[in-house]
Amino acid sequence: MAKAENLVTSIHVDIDAPASLVWEVLTDFRRYAEWNSFCQGLETTGQLGDMVHMQVRIPGTDQTIPVNEYLVAWEPERLLSWEQRPTDENKDAARRDQYVQAIGPARTRYFTTDLFLGLNADTIMREHGAWVKQGFDQVARDVKARAEALHAQRQ
Template identity: 45%
Template sequence: MLLDWMTTAPTLAEDPVQGFDPDAVTVSETVEIAAPARVVWDILCDMPRYAEWNPFCVRAVSTLDMGAAVDMTLVNYAVPGTLVPNCEYICAKVPERLISWEMKHSDFWPYPARRDQVIEPTGETSCRYFSTDAFLGANGIHVFRFAGPWVKRAFDDTARALKARAEAIHAAQTNHGA
């Protein structure tokens, strides 16, 4: 399973700063995508084009190297009509399967979290996608209670938009090659 880190991470009791609490995780809907995992992966890694399709993350800049910053501009679902800057760091990457970034705990921002975007191939020309956001540490459950509902909505919107983008690209590639 690609999210094995959830079963091996220190628990909240073991690490109240960065520990994992299974009750503080937002999970998007899972979408079935009629396109190869490679197409979905390429879209997720093509950050300069996020504004063309992603309704939640309208700007993203990163080298996608392990530990690299992911500088984002996000639509603020809690305050409609506003944008918020966000910077997290690449913490896991399995080509065509998983890309993850996290925000570590700091004195400035004591709200650590980890986002995982999962692609599961289901055939040569199909896959499924979902994402999670684990709110970590002692503050995680409070952040989850406040932000969980709008984060889920944002991730669901992103999943549906990713599906539409991947299927359109795959259809164009298939038709162009025919």
């Protein structure tokens, strides 16, 4: 069962760029290493149900860990989600949702959440929740910087 106390939510950022451009940044997976200091690599076909292979840097360290999840939501300019599913070898489970909300013709609000699920949810939150929050806050700042830079270049 999902519990509210196992939800990590990033800061909300308002971005001076249209939602279509923020969506472009989030779905240009090959360029993640150019702007995303938390998820320094991401490979996926972009098809629902397919794997999302990420390289995640633990904030404040040089340690990068592989994270493999499934793409579960693709709603252009609104929602991009993937989830980790439990296996026999690893009971960890989580769902990450990235929200894009147009708040004007050239303004967008962005934030992301991660809900830890399953048998290990409480332990994962206790042991990893703080650095996941740090990482997601940085992603929000990184998305803002990237989208605003691209928007300024295209003006």
